[in-house]
Amino acid sequence: MNGHIEAFHRILEDECLARYEFMSYAEAYQVVTEFIRFYNERRIHSSICDLAxxxxYALQTERKFVIREVRV
Incomplete structure (x- = not known):
């Protein structure tokens, strides 16, 4: 689980925080909130079959998507 959190923090740093110079906490909060919304709603993720x-989640709740089991 820690690896997932660290990966998210790196993505947040690379794709959001490093691109801006914030003048206030409120400005940073707004940009990060927008990025998290983008990350959860529109950004595709290779770990879930290139879907947002x-x-x-919508496909899973409707049971229209089958996750393939991968043996490592």
Whole structure:
């Protein structure tokens, strides 16, 4: 689980925080909130078959998507 959190923090740093110079906490909060919304609703993730998390969740709740088991 820690690896997932660290990966998210790296993505947040690379794709959001490093691109802006914030003048206030409120400005930073707004940009990060927008990025998290984008990350959860529109950004595709290779770990869930190149779908956005919101799209993947909708398919899962409707039971229209089957996750393939992968042996490592």
């Amino acid at each position: 998390p919101q799209e993947f």
